[in-house]
Amino acid sequence: MKTTRSSEEYHRAELLFPGGVNSPVRAFRNVKRDPLFIEKGQGAWLFDVDGNRYLDYVGSWGPLLFGHAHPEILNAIHQAAQRGTSFGAPTPGESQLAELIRQFFPSMQMMRFVNSGTEATMSALRLARGFTGRAKFIKFAGCYHGHGDSFLVKAGSGALTFGEPDSAGVTKGTATDTLTATYNNLEEVETLFANNPDQIACVIVEPVVGNMGTVPPQPGYLQGLRKLCDDNKALLIFDEVMTGFRVAKGGAQERFEVKPDLTTLGKIIGGGLPVGAYGGSAEIMQSLSPLGKVYQAGTLSGNPLAVAAGTAMLKLIQDNPGVYEQLEKKGQKLCDGLQLALQKASIPGIVQRVGSMFTLFFTERQTIENLDQVLACDRDKFVKFFNGMLAKEVYLAPSPFEAAFMGAAHSESDIDMTIKAAEEVLLDMARAGK
Numbered sequence: 001m002k003t004t005r006s007s008e009e010y011h012r013a014e015l016l017f018p019g020g021v022n023s024p025v026r027a028f029r030n031v032k033r034d035p036l037f038i039e040k041g042q043g044a045w046l047f048d049v050d051g052n053r054y055l056d057y058v059g060s061w062g063p064l065l066f067g068h069a070h071p072e073i074l075n076a077i078h079q080a081a082q083r084g085t086s087f088g089a090p091t092p093g094e095s096q097l098a099e100l101i102r103q104f105f106p107s108m109q110m111m112r113f114v115n116s117g118t119e120a121t122m123s124a125l126r127l128a129r130g131f132t133g134r135a136k137f138i139k140f141a142g143c144y145h146g147h148g149d150s151f152l153v154k155a156g157s158g159a160l161t162f163g164e165p166d167s168a169g170v171t172k173g174t175a176t177d178t179l180t181a182t183y184n185n186l187e188e189v190e191t192l193f194a195n196n197p198d199q200i201a202c203v204i205v206e207p208v209v210g211n212m213g214t215v216p217p218q219p220g221y222l223q224g225l226r227k228l229c230d231d232n233k234a235l236l237i238f239d240e241v242m243t244g245f246r247v248a249k250g251g252a253q254e255r256f257e258v259k260p261d262l263t264t265l266g267k268i269i270g271g272g273l274p275v276g277a278y279g280g281s282a283e284i285m286q287s288l289s290p291l292g293k294v295y296q297a298g299t300l301s302g303n304p305l306a307v308a309a310g311t312a313m314l315k316l317i318q319d320n321p322g323v324y325e326q327l328e329k330k331g332q333k334l335c336d337g338l339q340l341a342l343q344k345a346s347i348p349g350i351v352q353r354v355g356s357m358f359t360l361f362f363t364e365r366q367t368i369e370n371l372d373q374v375l376a377c378d379r380d381k382f383v384k385f386f387n388g389m390l391a392k393e394v395y396l397a398p399s400p401f402e403a404a405f406m407g408a409a410h411s412e413s414d415i416d417m418t419i420k421a422a423e424e425v426l427l428d429m430a431r432a433g434k
């Protein structure tokens with residue numbers, strides 16, 4: 001695999017962007033190689049600037065449920081662009097997308113569009129604080145809610161990757177209002193509520209964690225959070241930026257049948273363009289300006305191109321009602337194959353999956369339930385596995401703390417190829433380890 005052009009582009013970019021990238025996990029530092037620069041994507045495949053191709057399990061980190069360059073999404077963007085790219089005034093397209101979202105997420109009676117998942121979670125937190133008149137909130141170690149200051153305490157994803165859970169530049173004052181607990185542990189949440197009576201505005205959670213690798217909620221956990229929030233008059237926020245339209249058409253709240261007070265969305269609802277949304281009951285949402293006292297705004301919010309791409313994406317979901325069942329089946333087949341490949345090579349590990357998001361953890365454990373257990377996994381093995389798979393044209397997230405995403409564009413033969421590659425790579429690793 002020749003990657004000279006990618007390396008040239010990387011050196012050029014290093015002079016322009018810190019670490020050569022515009023988002024840290026793209027830098028490939030975790031997997032000890034230069035990042036690949038991408039020329040184009042088509043369906044489930046990515047093509048780099050050297051002309052190599054890869055079966056893509058990153059999918060732009062979640063949004064690409066129907067693969068790259070889907071003709072219906074491209075067409076929607078093209079049509080919208082011809083009418084103008086931004087007006088700073090309302091358009092019917094925004095209501096069309098919102099009506100579609102509400103159909104799948106009935107808990108989002110009203111919503112507001114923003115430009116990223118980060119904006120959605122920052123704004124939802126401000127709204128929860130404004131609505132309850134309380135300052136503190138609870139988040140869970142390893143959950144990532146974008147790069148807003150208050151959330152960069154025990155955050156997952158890129159913030160973890162660099163062994164720097166708390167970012168420099170986040171003040172102590174900000175961090176003191178952020179209370180953290182262990183994911184899948186209700187007792188800790190109960191204790192935090194008991195120790196901070198009438199002070200906690202909300203609990204925010206990734207209902208299925210994707211940002212420390214795929215970690216599902218234990219049975220009863222989300223229901224338990226719901227009850228603790230109700231008992232303490234705090235709001236429950238499901239950050240479904242990743243899980244929304246991913247683990248089910250109605251997200252984790254449909255899959256696990258728990259209704260949050262506020263939901264944040266992003267990724268898939270933008271069809272690959274920058275969009276975020278947050279929403280909940282009319283009562284809570286009407287606390288936002290111009291009706292209420294919580295301020296939040298955006299020059300490009302509800303951007304016509306982004307809204308058109310998102311609408312096309314959700315229509316694809318609507319028109320393909322079997323898609324989640326197919327993803328479930330394909331996900332099962334792939335993950336069973338990967339688990340068997342681990343066994344054949346006698347390398348300890350488990351594959352955790354919810355729908356079409358999954359992670360292979362190199363561990364002796366039978367399940368991974370929280371951040372401490374994730375951090376105890378074997379990272380050297382991950383580096384070898386990642387690079388081995390890449391050499392066999394399989395592109396996984398370049399970090400052990402991420403979920404892989406499969407989409408409708410991944411075919412049965414793509415899955416077979418992935419399993420075969422994994423078997424070979426793991427056997428090579430086993431041999432080299434002897």
Ligand SMILES: *Cc1c(COP(=O)(O)O)cnc(C)c1O
Pocket residue numbers: 115116117118119121144145146147206210211239240241242243266267
């Ligand atoms: C990706 C992600 C975010 C942040 O979204 P951006 O669009 O990257 O700002 C927030 N929460 C979760 C759960 C995410 O996966």
